Amino acid sequence: MNNYILAVETSCDETAVAIVKNGTELVANAVSSQIDSHKRFGGVVPELASRHHVENITVVMEEAFQTAGITMDDITAVAVTEGPGLVGALLVGVNAAKALAFAHDKPLIGVHHIAGHIYANRLMNEFEFPLLSLVVSGGHTELILMKEHGKFEIIGETRDDAAGEAYDKIARTLNLPYPGGPKVDELAQKGNISIDFPRAWLEEESFDFSFSGLKSAVINTVHNAKQKGIEIKNEDVAASFQASVVEVLTEKTWRAAKKYQVKQVIIAGGVAANKGLRKGMEEKFRNENMDVFFPPLSLCTDNAAMIAAAGYIAYEQGHRADWALNANPSLDLENYGNKIK
Amino acid sequence: MNVLAIDTSNQLLGVALWKDNELKAEYTANIKRNHSIGLMPSINQLMKETDTSPKDLDRIAVAKGPGSYTGVRIGLATAKTLAWTLNIPIVAISSLELLARNIHNDKAFVSPFFDARRGLVYTGLYQRDTNDMKLVEKDCNILMTDWLTELQKLSSPVVFLSQDLEQHKKTIEEYLGENAVFPEPLLHFPRAGELAYLATKREADQTHTLTPNYIRMVEAEAKWLEKQKQDRSNHE
Numbered sequence A: 001m002n003n004y005i006l007a008v009e010t011s012c013d014e015t016a017v018a019i020v021k022n023g024t025e026l027v028a029n030a031v032s033s034q035i036d037s038h039k040r041f042g043g044v045v046p047e048l049a050s051r052h053h054v055e056n057i058t059v060v061m062e063e064a065f066q067t068a069g070i071t072m073d074d075i076t077a078v079a080v081t082e083g084p085g086l087v088g089a090l091l092v093g094v095n096a097a098k099a100l101a102f103a104h105d106k107p108l109i110g111v112h113h114i115a116g117h118i119y120a121n122r123l124m125n126e127f128e129f130p131l132l133s134l135v136v137s138g139g140h141t142e143l144i145l146m147k148e149h150g151k152f153e154i155i156g157e158t159r160d161d162a163a164g165e166a167y168d169k170i171a172r173t174l175n176l177p178y179p180g181g182p183k184v185d186e187l188a189q190k191g192n193i194s195i196d197f198p199r200a201w202l203e204e205e206s207f208d209f210s211f212s213g214l215k216s217a218v219i220n221t222v223h224n225a226k227q228k229g230i231e232i233k234n235e236d237v238a239a240s241f242q243a244s245v246v247e248v249l250t251e252k253t254w255r256a257a258k259k260y261q262v263k264q265v266i267i268a269g270g271v272a273a274n275k276g277l278r279k280g281m282e283e284k285f286r287n288e289n290m291d292v293f294f295p296p297l298s299l300c301t302d303n304a305a306m307i308a309a310a311g312y313i314a315y316e317q318g319h320r321a322d323w324a325l326n327a328n329p330s331l332d333l334e335n336y337g338n339k340i341k
Numbered sequence B: 001m002n003v004l005a006i007d008t009s010n011q012l013l014g015v016a017l018w019k020d021n022e023l024k025a026e027y028t029a030n031i032k033r034n035h036s037i038g039l040m041p042s043i044n045q046l047m048k049e050t051d052t053s054p055k056d057l058d059r060i061a062v063a064k065g066p067g068s069y070t071g072v073r074i075g076l077a078t079a080k081t082l083a084w085t086l087n088i089p090i091v092a093i094s095s096l097e098l099l100a101r102n103i104h105n106d107k108a109f110v111s112p113f114f115d116a117r118r119g120l121v122y123t124g125l126y127q128r129d130t131n132d133m134k135l136v137e138k139d140c141n142i143l144m145t146d147w148l149t150e151l152q153k154l155s156s157p158v159v160f161l162s163q164d165l166e167q168h169k170k171t172i173e174e175y176l177g178e179n180a181v182f183p184e185p186l187l188h189f190p191r192a193g194e195l196a197y198l199a200t201k202r203e204a205d206q207t208h209t210l211t212p213n214y215i216r217m218v219e220a221e222a223k224w225l226e227k228q229k230q231d232r233s234n235h236e
Ligand SMILES: [Zn+2]
Pocket: A113, A117, A137, A269, A270, A301, A302
Protein backbone atom coordinates (compact mmCIF):
# COMPACT_ATOMS: atom_id res chain seq x y z
CA MET A 1 0.00 0.00 0.00
CA ASN A 2 1.20 3.49 -0.78
CA ASN A 3 2.19 5.86 1.95
CA TYR A 4 1.02 9.44 1.52
CA ILE A 5 2.25 12.11 3.91
CA LEU A 6 0.45 15.42 3.88
CA ALA A 7 2.47 18.28 5.34
CA VAL A 8 1.71 21.81 6.45
CA GLU A 9 4.41 24.50 6.79
CA THR A 10 3.73 28.04 8.04
CA SER A 11 6.91 28.93 9.94
CA CYS A 12 7.51 32.25 8.20
CA ASP A 13 5.82 33.99 5.28
CA GLU A 14 4.84 31.07 3.02
CA THR A 15 1.60 29.18 3.58
CA ALA A 16 2.46 25.75 2.21
CA VAL A 17 0.80 22.35 1.94
CA ALA A 18 2.31 19.37 0.14
CA ILE A 19 1.70 15.68 -0.37
CA VAL A 20 4.57 13.20 -0.79
CA LYS A 21 4.14 9.59 -1.84
CA ASN A 22 6.32 6.89 -0.26
CA GLY A 23 8.75 9.40 1.14
CA THR A 24 10.34 10.53 -2.08
CA GLU A 25 7.74 11.21 -4.74
CA LEU A 26 6.31 14.70 -4.74
CA VAL A 27 2.68 14.66 -5.86
CA ALA A 28 1.58 18.14 -4.76
CA ASN A 29 3.47 21.21 -3.59
CA ALA A 30 1.16 24.17 -3.03
CA VAL A 31 2.69 27.41 -1.77
CA SER A 32 1.05 30.77 -1.25
CA SER A 33 3.80 33.34 -0.97
CA GLN A 34 3.25 36.58 0.93
CA ILE A 35 6.28 38.39 -0.47
CA ASP A 36 4.13 41.04 -2.14
CA SER A 37 2.43 41.87 1.13
CA HIS A 38 5.66 42.20 3.16
CA LYS A 39 7.72 43.91 0.45
CA ARG A 40 6.59 47.42 1.38
CA PHE A 41 7.98 46.92 4.91
CA GLY A 42 11.39 45.70 3.75
CA GLY A 43 11.00 42.46 5.71
CA VAL A 44 8.54 40.01 7.17
CA VAL A 45 6.04 41.51 9.64
CA PRO A 46 5.19 38.58 11.96
CA GLU A 47 1.63 39.64 12.82
CA LEU A 48 0.84 40.18 9.16
CA ALA A 49 2.31 36.77 8.26
CA SER A 50 0.11 35.07 10.88
CA ARG A 51 -2.98 36.82 9.55
CA HIS A 52 -2.26 35.77 5.99
CA HIS A 53 -1.79 32.16 7.07
CA VAL A 54 -5.32 32.06 8.53
CA GLU A 55 -6.70 33.60 5.34
CA ASN A 56 -4.89 31.16 3.08
CA ILE A 57 -4.67 27.86 4.89
CA THR A 58 -7.75 26.01 3.62
CA VAL A 59 -7.31 27.39 0.10
CA VAL A 60 -3.77 26.01 -0.06
CA MET A 61 -4.93 22.66 1.36
CA GLU A 62 -7.57 22.43 -1.33
CA GLU A 63 -5.06 23.25 -4.03
CA ALA A 64 -2.74 20.46 -2.82
CA PHE A 65 -5.53 17.88 -2.93
CA GLN A 66 -6.65 19.01 -6.37
CA THR A 67 -3.13 18.66 -7.76
CA ALA A 68 -2.59 15.28 -6.12
CA GLY A 69 -5.97 13.94 -7.20
CA ILE A 70 -6.44 12.06 -3.93
CA THR A 71 -8.54 12.61 -0.78
CA MET A 72 -7.92 12.56 2.97
CA ASP A 73 -8.90 8.87 2.94
CA ASP A 74 -5.69 8.14 1.04
CA ILE A 75 -3.48 10.07 3.48
CA THR A 76 -1.36 7.99 5.85
CA ALA A 77 -0.36 10.75 8.27
CA VAL A 78 -0.34 14.51 8.68
CA ALA A 79 3.00 16.22 9.30
CA VAL A 80 3.51 19.81 10.35
CA THR A 81 6.38 22.17 11.10
CA GLU A 82 6.53 22.37 14.87
CA GLY A 83 9.45 24.86 14.93
CA PRO A 84 11.65 26.79 14.78
CA GLY A 85 10.07 29.86 13.25
CA LEU A 86 7.74 32.74 14.09
CA VAL A 87 5.53 31.49 16.88
CA GLY A 88 2.30 33.15 15.71
CA ALA A 89 2.86 31.87 12.20
CA LEU A 90 3.72 28.33 13.33
CA LEU A 91 0.57 28.16 15.47
CA VAL A 92 -1.72 28.50 12.47
CA GLY A 93 -0.15 25.53 10.72
CA VAL A 94 0.04 23.40 13.86
CA ASN A 95 -3.64 23.90 14.67
CA ALA A 96 -4.80 23.44 11.09
CA ALA A 97 -2.77 20.21 10.85
CA LYS A 98 -4.22 18.95 14.13
CA ALA A 99 -7.76 19.66 12.91
CA LEU A 100 -7.09 17.82 9.66
CA ALA A 101 -5.62 14.78 11.38
CA PHE A 102 -8.33 14.73 14.03
CA ALA A 103 -11.20 15.00 11.55
CA HIS A 104 -9.99 11.88 9.74
CA ASP A 105 -8.42 10.01 12.65
CA LYS A 106 -4.90 10.10 11.15
CA PRO A 107 -1.57 10.12 12.97
CA LEU A 108 0.01 13.51 13.58
CA ILE A 109 3.75 14.20 13.28
CA GLY A 110 5.66 17.30 14.36
CA VAL A 111 8.64 18.10 12.13
CA HIS A 112 11.71 20.28 12.67
CA HIS A 113 11.97 22.95 9.98
CA ILE A 114 15.70 22.38 9.39
CA ALA A 115 15.23 18.62 9.17
CA GLY A 116 12.79 19.54 6.43
CA HIS A 117 15.33 21.66 4.56
CA ILE A 118 17.78 18.75 4.56
CA TYR A 119 15.17 16.17 3.57
CA ALA A 120 14.05 18.29 0.61
CA ASN A 121 17.01 16.65 -1.12
CA ARG A 122 15.69 13.19 -0.58
CA LEU A 123 12.94 14.05 -3.08
CA MET A 124 15.76 14.14 -5.66
CA ASN A 125 18.48 11.74 -4.47
CA GLU A 126 18.57 8.88 -1.96
CA PHE A 127 20.69 9.68 1.10
CA GLU A 128 24.02 7.97 1.70
CA PHE A 129 25.58 8.24 5.16
CA PRO A 130 27.57 9.83 6.60
CA LEU A 131 26.13 12.92 5.07
CA LEU A 132 26.96 16.57 5.63
CA SER A 133 24.45 19.34 5.12
CA LEU A 134 25.04 23.06 4.99
CA VAL A 135 21.75 24.79 5.77
CA VAL A 136 21.86 28.44 4.76
CA SER A 137 18.86 30.74 4.89
CA GLY A 138 17.62 34.02 6.32
CA GLY A 139 17.43 32.43 9.75
CA HIS A 140 20.07 29.70 9.63
CA THR A 141 23.69 28.94 8.86
CA GLU A 142 24.44 25.45 10.15
CA LEU A 143 26.66 22.51 9.30
CA ILE A 144 24.83 19.32 10.19
CA LEU A 145 26.27 15.83 10.20
CA MET A 146 23.96 12.85 9.73
CA LYS A 147 25.10 9.28 10.28
CA GLU A 148 21.65 7.79 9.89
CA HIS A 149 18.08 8.82 9.07
CA GLY A 150 16.40 11.14 11.52
CA LYS A 151 19.53 11.88 13.59
CA PHE A 152 21.22 15.26 13.42
CA GLU A 153 24.50 16.49 14.86
CA ILE A 154 25.17 20.22 14.61
CA ILE A 155 28.94 20.56 14.11
CA GLY A 156 28.94 24.25 13.25
CA GLU A 157 26.59 27.22 13.38
CA THR A 158 26.62 30.97 13.12
CA ARG A 159 27.58 32.93 16.21
CA ASP A 160 25.78 36.06 15.07
CA ASP A 161 23.93 36.71 11.81
CA ALA A 162 22.68 34.03 9.47
CA ALA A 163 24.19 34.21 5.98
CA GLY A 164 20.84 35.15 4.49
CA GLU A 165 20.41 37.87 7.09
CA ALA A 166 23.77 39.38 6.07
CA TYR A 167 22.62 39.30 2.44
CA ASP A 168 19.42 41.15 3.35
CA LYS A 169 21.33 43.82 5.25
CA ILE A 170 23.80 44.36 2.42
CA ALA A 171 20.86 44.61 0.03
CA ARG A 172 19.39 47.37 2.17
CA THR A 173 22.73 49.19 2.24
CA LEU A 174 22.77 49.07 -1.56
CA ASN A 175 19.12 50.19 -1.69
CA LEU A 176 17.92 46.99 -3.33
CA PRO A 177 14.24 46.04 -2.94
CA TYR A 178 13.09 43.22 -0.64
CA PRO A 179 13.81 40.32 -0.77
CA GLY A 180 17.37 41.48 -1.29
CA GLY A 181 19.41 38.25 -1.22
CA PRO A 182 18.75 37.17 -4.81
CA LYS A 183 19.29 40.77 -5.99
CA VAL A 184 22.77 40.90 -4.40
CA ASP A 185 23.59 37.60 -6.12
CA GLU A 186 22.42 39.05 -9.45
CA LEU A 187 24.55 42.20 -9.03
CA ALA A 188 27.54 40.11 -7.95
CA GLN A 189 27.45 38.24 -11.27
CA LYS A 190 28.13 41.55 -13.05
CA GLY A 191 30.84 42.94 -10.76
CA ASN A 192 34.54 42.48 -10.04
CA ILE A 193 35.98 41.22 -6.78
CA SER A 194 37.94 44.43 -6.26
CA ILE A 195 37.46 45.05 -2.53
CA ASP A 196 39.16 42.87 0.05
CA PHE A 197 36.50 42.21 2.68
CA PRO A 198 37.36 40.17 5.81
CA ARG A 199 36.74 36.43 6.17
CA ALA A 200 35.91 35.19 9.65
CA TRP A 201 37.66 31.84 10.12
CA LEU A 202 37.37 31.83 13.96
CA GLU A 203 39.39 29.17 15.82
CA GLU A 204 41.37 26.80 13.66
CA GLU A 205 39.25 23.70 14.26
CA SER A 206 35.93 25.51 14.43
CA PHE A 207 33.14 24.93 11.95
CA ASP A 208 31.22 27.90 13.31
CA PHE A 209 30.47 30.99 11.27
CA SER A 210 30.33 34.72 11.87
CA PHE A 211 29.08 37.31 9.41
CA SER A 212 28.63 40.43 11.52
CA GLY A 213 32.22 41.65 10.99
CA LEU A 214 31.88 41.25 7.25
CA LYS A 215 28.53 43.02 7.31
CA SER A 216 29.98 46.02 9.18
CA ALA A 217 33.00 46.15 6.84
CA VAL A 218 30.73 46.34 3.80
CA ILE A 219 28.48 48.99 5.34
CA ASN A 220 31.52 51.07 6.39
CA THR A 221 33.12 50.83 2.96
CA VAL A 222 29.96 52.02 1.22
CA HIS A 223 29.46 54.74 3.81
CA ASN A 224 33.04 56.06 3.68
CA ALA A 225 33.11 56.10 -0.10
CA LYS A 226 29.93 58.13 -0.14
CA GLN A 227 31.35 60.63 2.38
CA LYS A 228 34.58 61.08 0.44
CA GLY A 229 32.74 61.33 -2.82
CA ILE A 230 34.53 58.26 -4.20
CA GLU A 231 32.46 56.25 -6.59
CA ILE A 232 32.39 52.50 -6.04
CA LYS A 233 30.18 50.32 -8.13
CA ASN A 234 27.40 48.44 -6.36
CA GLU A 235 28.22 45.49 -8.59
CA ASP A 236 31.76 45.37 -7.21
CA VAL A 237 30.57 45.68 -3.60
CA ALA A 238 28.14 42.81 -4.18
CA ALA A 239 30.76 40.68 -5.92
CA SER A 240 33.36 41.29 -3.21
CA PHE A 241 30.87 40.64 -0.39
CA GLN A 242 29.66 37.46 -2.04
CA ALA A 243 33.24 36.27 -2.59
CA SER A 244 33.87 36.51 1.14
CA VAL A 245 30.68 34.67 2.11
CA VAL A 246 31.14 31.95 -0.48
CA GLU A 247 34.79 31.36 0.40
CA VAL A 248 34.04 30.87 4.10
CA LEU A 249 31.00 28.67 3.45
CA THR A 250 32.73 26.45 0.90
CA GLU A 251 36.02 26.17 2.78
CA LYS A 252 34.36 25.19 6.08
CA THR A 253 31.98 22.78 4.39
CA TRP A 254 34.89 21.21 2.53
CA ARG A 255 36.99 20.86 5.69
CA ALA A 256 34.10 19.27 7.57
CA ALA A 257 33.35 16.94 4.69
CA LYS A 258 36.99 15.76 4.66
CA LYS A 259 37.17 15.38 8.43
CA TYR A 260 34.05 13.24 8.68
CA GLN A 261 34.69 11.38 5.40
CA VAL A 262 31.16 11.98 4.19
CA LYS A 263 29.68 10.44 1.08
CA GLN A 264 27.29 13.28 0.30
CA VAL A 265 27.17 17.02 0.79
CA ILE A 266 23.77 18.69 0.68
CA ILE A 267 23.35 22.44 0.42
CA ALA A 268 19.90 23.43 1.66
CA GLY A 269 17.84 26.50 2.59
CA GLY A 270 16.99 29.67 0.71
CA VAL A 271 20.61 30.72 0.12
CA ALA A 272 21.23 27.39 -1.64
CA ALA A 273 19.65 29.12 -4.65
CA ASN A 274 22.62 31.52 -4.74
CA LYS A 275 24.55 31.19 -8.01
CA GLY A 276 27.86 32.24 -6.47
CA LEU A 277 27.54 29.59 -3.77
CA ARG A 278 26.66 26.88 -6.28
CA LYS A 279 29.66 27.72 -8.43
CA GLY A 280 31.98 27.95 -5.43
CA MET A 281 30.90 24.56 -4.09
CA GLU A 282 31.21 22.87 -7.46
CA GLU A 283 34.75 24.16 -7.88
CA LYS A 284 35.79 23.26 -4.33
CA PHE A 285 34.51 19.69 -4.57
CA ARG A 286 35.45 19.08 -8.20
CA ASN A 287 38.26 16.69 -7.32
CA GLU A 288 36.59 15.04 -4.35
CA ASN A 289 34.89 11.70 -4.41
CA MET A 290 31.72 13.07 -2.88
CA ASP A 291 28.35 13.99 -4.32
CA VAL A 292 27.36 17.61 -3.83
CA PHE A 293 23.63 18.21 -4.15
CA PHE A 294 21.64 21.39 -4.45
CA PRO A 295 17.87 21.11 -4.34
CA PRO A 296 15.90 22.71 -7.18
CA LEU A 297 14.87 26.29 -6.52
CA SER A 298 11.27 25.46 -5.55
CA LEU A 299 12.57 23.19 -2.79
CA CYS A 300 15.24 25.61 -1.50
CA THR A 301 12.87 28.24 -0.22
CA ASP A 302 10.34 27.29 2.46
CA ASN A 303 7.85 24.69 1.29
CA ALA A 304 5.84 21.82 2.73
CA ALA A 305 7.26 19.11 0.45
CA MET A 306 10.41 19.09 2.56
CA ILE A 307 8.32 18.75 5.74
CA ALA A 308 6.50 15.80 4.21
CA ALA A 309 9.81 14.19 3.21
CA ALA A 310 11.20 14.56 6.74
CA GLY A 311 7.80 13.61 8.17
CA TYR A 312 7.89 10.34 6.27
CA ILE A 313 11.11 9.28 8.02
CA ALA A 314 9.71 10.36 11.39
CA TYR A 315 6.56 8.36 10.66
CA GLU A 316 8.53 5.26 9.68
CA GLN A 317 10.61 5.62 12.85
CA GLY A 318 7.46 5.63 14.95
CA HIS A 319 7.31 9.26 15.93
CA ARG A 320 3.78 10.44 16.80
CA ALA A 321 2.60 13.74 18.24
CA ASP A 322 -0.48 13.94 20.45
CA TRP A 323 -3.36 16.42 20.30
CA ALA A 324 -1.53 18.76 22.69
CA LEU A 325 1.18 19.44 20.09
CA ASN A 326 2.22 23.07 20.33
CA ALA A 327 4.35 25.36 18.20
CA ASN A 328 7.92 25.56 19.49
CA PRO A 329 9.72 28.60 18.05
CA SER A 330 13.09 27.46 19.45
CA LEU A 331 12.81 23.71 18.81
CA ASP A 332 16.24 22.09 19.10
CA LEU A 333 17.31 19.95 16.13
CA GLU A 334 19.44 17.42 18.00
CA ASN A 335 16.78 16.85 20.69
CA TYR A 336 14.13 16.57 18.04
CA GLY A 337 16.17 13.86 16.33
CA ASN A 338 16.62 11.98 19.60
CA LYS A 339 12.89 11.95 20.19
CA ILE A 340 12.60 9.87 17.04
CA LYS A 341 14.13 6.56 18.00
CA MET B 1 -28.31 19.43 13.84
CA ASN B 2 -24.95 18.57 15.45
CA VAL B 3 -22.76 21.58 16.12
CA LEU B 4 -19.25 21.71 17.55
CA ALA B 5 -18.48 25.12 19.03
CA ILE B 6 -15.00 26.54 19.67
CA ASP B 7 -14.07 29.66 21.60
CA THR B 8 -10.39 30.43 22.20
CA SER B 9 -10.68 34.14 21.51
CA ASN B 10 -9.76 35.24 25.03
CA GLN B 11 -8.27 33.70 28.16
CA LEU B 12 -11.14 31.28 28.54
CA LEU B 13 -11.15 28.06 26.54
CA GLY B 14 -14.62 26.85 25.63
CA VAL B 15 -15.84 23.93 23.56
CA ALA B 16 -19.36 22.57 23.34
CA LEU B 17 -21.43 20.09 21.42
CA TRP B 18 -25.05 20.72 20.49
CA LYS B 19 -26.47 17.38 19.43
CA ASP B 20 -29.96 16.08 18.75
CA ASN B 21 -31.59 19.35 19.78
CA GLU B 22 -29.89 19.71 23.11
CA LEU B 23 -26.65 20.75 24.71
CA LYS B 24 -24.80 17.44 25.01
CA ALA B 25 -21.53 18.62 26.52
CA GLU B 26 -19.78 21.81 27.36
CA TYR B 27 -16.25 22.32 28.62
CA THR B 28 -14.80 25.53 30.00
CA ALA B 29 -11.33 26.19 31.35
CA ASN B 30 -10.28 29.52 32.73
CA ILE B 31 -6.55 28.96 32.94
CA LYS B 32 -3.69 31.10 31.64
CA ARG B 33 -2.39 28.60 29.13
CA ASN B 34 -1.68 28.43 25.43
CA HIS B 35 -4.91 27.38 23.72
CA SER B 36 -2.88 25.44 21.19
CA ILE B 37 -2.11 22.91 23.93
CA GLY B 38 -5.62 22.73 25.35
CA LEU B 39 -7.99 23.00 22.42
CA MET B 40 -7.69 19.72 20.53
CA PRO B 41 -7.46 17.52 23.64
CA SER B 42 -10.66 19.21 24.87
CA ILE B 43 -12.45 18.60 21.59
CA ASN B 44 -11.24 15.01 21.59
CA GLN B 45 -12.52 14.45 25.12
CA LEU B 46 -15.87 16.05 24.38
CA MET B 47 -16.40 13.98 21.24
CA LYS B 48 -15.37 10.76 22.97
CA GLU B 49 -17.66 11.27 25.94
CA THR B 50 -20.64 12.00 23.75
CA ASP B 51 -19.81 9.13 21.41
CA THR B 52 -19.58 11.51 18.48
CA SER B 53 -17.37 11.08 15.46
CA PRO B 54 -16.20 14.09 13.43
CA LYS B 55 -18.24 12.70 10.54
CA ASP B 56 -21.41 13.14 12.65
CA LEU B 57 -20.95 16.91 12.76
CA ASP B 58 -23.20 19.16 10.66
CA ARG B 59 -21.75 22.50 11.54
CA ILE B 60 -18.78 24.22 13.20
CA ALA B 61 -19.27 27.35 15.30
CA VAL B 62 -16.42 29.63 16.23
CA ALA B 63 -15.95 32.85 18.19
CA LYS B 64 -14.18 35.15 15.75
CA GLY B 65 -12.97 37.87 18.11
CA PRO B 66 -12.19 40.50 19.05
CA GLY B 67 -9.74 39.24 21.60
CA SER B 68 -6.24 37.83 21.71
CA TYR B 69 -4.85 37.78 18.15
CA THR B 70 -3.15 34.46 18.72
CA GLY B 71 -6.13 32.94 20.52
CA VAL B 72 -8.54 33.95 17.78
CA ARG B 73 -6.23 32.47 15.15
CA ILE B 74 -5.95 29.15 16.96
CA GLY B 75 -9.75 28.95 17.02
CA LEU B 76 -10.18 29.95 13.40
CA ALA B 77 -7.38 27.78 12.02
CA THR B 78 -8.95 24.80 13.79
CA ALA B 79 -12.56 25.64 12.93
CA LYS B 80 -11.89 26.53 9.29
CA THR B 81 -9.91 23.36 8.69
CA LEU B 82 -12.54 21.17 10.36
CA ALA B 83 -15.36 22.77 8.37
CA TRP B 84 -13.47 22.57 5.11
CA THR B 85 -12.24 19.01 5.42
CA LEU B 86 -15.58 17.68 6.74
CA ASN B 87 -17.34 19.70 4.07
CA ILE B 88 -19.79 21.29 6.49
CA PRO B 89 -20.78 24.94 7.07
CA ILE B 90 -19.00 27.22 9.48
CA VAL B 91 -20.66 29.96 11.52
CA ALA B 92 -18.49 32.68 13.06
CA ILE B 93 -19.88 34.83 15.84
CA SER B 94 -18.54 37.96 17.52
CA SER B 95 -16.88 37.15 20.83
CA LEU B 96 -18.57 40.24 22.28
CA GLU B 97 -22.03 39.24 21.10
CA LEU B 98 -21.50 35.78 22.55
CA LEU B 99 -20.75 37.30 25.96
CA ALA B 100 -23.66 39.78 25.71
CA ARG B 101 -26.05 36.86 25.27
CA ASN B 102 -25.59 35.91 28.89
CA ILE B 103 -28.08 38.68 29.72
CA HIS B 104 -31.73 37.80 29.25
CA ASN B 105 -33.54 40.82 30.76
CA ASP B 106 -35.78 42.29 28.08
CA LYS B 107 -34.67 45.65 26.62
CA ALA B 108 -31.52 45.74 28.74
CA PHE B 109 -28.52 47.49 27.22
CA VAL B 110 -25.45 45.30 27.45
CA SER B 111 -21.83 46.39 27.04
CA PRO B 112 -19.51 43.38 27.01
CA PHE B 113 -15.84 44.34 26.91
CA PHE B 114 -12.31 42.97 26.85
CA ASP B 115 -9.39 45.01 28.11
CA ALA B 116 -7.07 46.02 25.25
CA ARG B 117 -4.36 47.78 27.32
CA ARG B 118 -3.43 51.46 27.62
CA GLY B 119 -6.97 52.40 28.65
CA LEU B 120 -8.46 50.83 25.55
CA VAL B 121 -11.16 48.19 25.39
CA TYR B 122 -12.84 46.07 22.75
CA THR B 123 -16.53 46.61 23.20
CA GLY B 124 -19.88 47.03 21.51
CA LEU B 125 -23.42 47.82 22.62
CA TYR B 126 -26.14 45.20 22.49
CA GLN B 127 -29.77 45.19 23.51
CA ARG B 128 -32.00 42.26 24.47
CA ASP B 129 -35.04 42.04 22.25
CA THR B 130 -37.26 39.24 23.64
CA ASN B 131 -35.72 36.34 21.69
CA ASP B 132 -32.75 37.93 20.09
CA MET B 133 -29.86 40.25 20.73
CA LYS B 134 -29.84 43.49 18.78
CA LEU B 135 -26.64 45.26 17.89
CA VAL B 136 -26.87 48.95 18.83
CA GLU B 137 -23.22 50.06 18.49
CA LYS B 138 -20.94 47.77 16.54
CA ASP B 139 -17.80 46.17 18.01
CA CYS B 140 -14.94 48.61 18.27
CA ASN B 141 -11.61 49.38 19.89
CA ILE B 142 -11.98 52.53 21.95
CA LEU B 143 -10.72 54.34 25.06
CA MET B 144 -12.94 53.24 27.93
CA THR B 145 -13.47 56.88 28.95
CA ASP B 146 -14.65 57.82 25.42
CA TRP B 147 -16.96 54.82 25.38
CA LEU B 148 -18.46 55.74 28.73
CA THR B 149 -19.02 59.31 27.56
CA GLU B 150 -21.12 57.86 24.73
CA LEU B 151 -23.03 55.57 27.08
CA GLN B 152 -23.89 58.51 29.37
CA LYS B 153 -26.10 59.85 26.57
CA LEU B 154 -28.36 56.78 26.81
CA SER B 155 -29.50 57.89 30.28
CA SER B 156 -30.52 54.33 31.05
CA PRO B 157 -28.98 51.34 32.82
CA VAL B 158 -26.18 49.49 31.04
CA VAL B 159 -25.05 45.99 32.01
CA PHE B 160 -21.27 45.55 31.93
CA LEU B 161 -19.83 42.12 31.27
CA SER B 162 -16.14 41.37 31.40
CA GLN B 163 -13.50 39.20 32.98
CA ASP B 164 -11.48 42.40 33.19
CA LEU B 165 -14.21 44.20 35.14
CA GLU B 166 -12.20 44.90 38.28
CA GLN B 167 -9.71 47.00 36.33
CA HIS B 168 -12.41 49.29 34.96
CA LYS B 169 -15.14 49.20 37.58
CA LYS B 170 -14.24 52.48 39.26
CA THR B 171 -14.12 54.42 36.02
CA ILE B 172 -17.45 52.97 34.90
CA GLU B 173 -19.06 53.99 38.18
CA GLU B 174 -17.57 57.45 37.93
CA TYR B 175 -19.15 58.02 34.53
CA LEU B 176 -22.46 56.18 34.84
CA GLY B 177 -23.23 56.19 38.56
CA GLU B 178 -26.48 54.36 39.26
CA ASN B 179 -26.87 53.35 35.62
CA ALA B 180 -23.87 51.03 35.81
CA VAL B 181 -25.05 47.46 36.35
CA PHE B 182 -22.66 44.66 37.31
CA PRO B 183 -24.29 41.23 37.35
CA GLU B 184 -23.15 38.23 39.35
CA PRO B 185 -19.76 36.64 38.57
CA LEU B 186 -20.75 33.67 36.42
CA LEU B 187 -22.41 35.87 33.81
CA HIS B 188 -19.03 37.36 32.88
CA PHE B 189 -17.91 34.12 31.24
CA PRO B 190 -18.94 33.46 27.64
CA ARG B 191 -20.51 30.04 27.11
CA ALA B 192 -19.52 27.73 24.30
CA GLY B 193 -22.94 26.08 24.65
CA GLU B 194 -24.57 29.36 23.73
CA LEU B 195 -22.21 29.61 20.75
CA ALA B 196 -23.20 26.15 19.55
CA TYR B 197 -26.91 26.83 19.92
CA LEU B 198 -26.65 30.21 18.24
CA ALA B 199 -24.94 28.63 15.25
CA THR B 200 -27.98 26.42 14.60
CA LYS B 201 -29.95 29.55 13.79
CA ARG B 202 -27.40 31.63 11.92
CA GLU B 203 -26.46 31.75 8.27
CA ALA B 204 -23.16 30.13 7.42
CA ASP B 205 -20.00 32.03 6.50
CA GLN B 206 -17.64 31.30 3.59
CA THR B 207 -15.03 28.88 4.93
CA HIS B 208 -12.09 29.86 2.71
CA THR B 209 -12.41 33.61 3.12
CA LEU B 210 -13.43 33.69 6.77
CA THR B 211 -11.06 35.82 8.84
CA PRO B 212 -10.95 36.76 12.50
CA ASN B 213 -12.41 40.07 13.57
CA TYR B 214 -9.25 41.67 14.92
CA ILE B 215 -10.81 45.16 14.72
CA ARG B 216 -7.30 46.61 14.86
CA MET B 217 -5.02 46.73 11.85
CA VAL B 218 -1.48 45.40 12.02
CA GLU B 219 0.52 48.30 13.47
CA ALA B 220 3.12 48.33 10.69
CA GLU B 221 0.36 48.36 8.10
CA ALA B 222 -1.52 51.20 9.78
CA LYS B 223 1.67 53.27 9.90
CA TRP B 224 2.41 52.49 6.28
CA LEU B 225 -1.06 53.60 5.16
CA GLU B 226 -0.72 56.77 7.22
CA LYS B 227 2.57 57.53 5.52
CA GLN B 228 1.07 56.93 2.05
CA LYS B 229 -1.66 59.42 2.90
CA GLN B 230 0.86 62.01 4.06
CA ASP B 231 3.05 61.55 0.99
CA ARG B 232 0.03 62.07 -1.21
CA SER B 233 -1.05 65.25 0.53
CA ASN B 234 2.55 66.56 0.40
CA HIS B 235 2.46 66.13 -3.35
CA GLU B 236 -0.69 68.17 -3.71
ZN1 LIG C 1 13.48 27.77 6.03
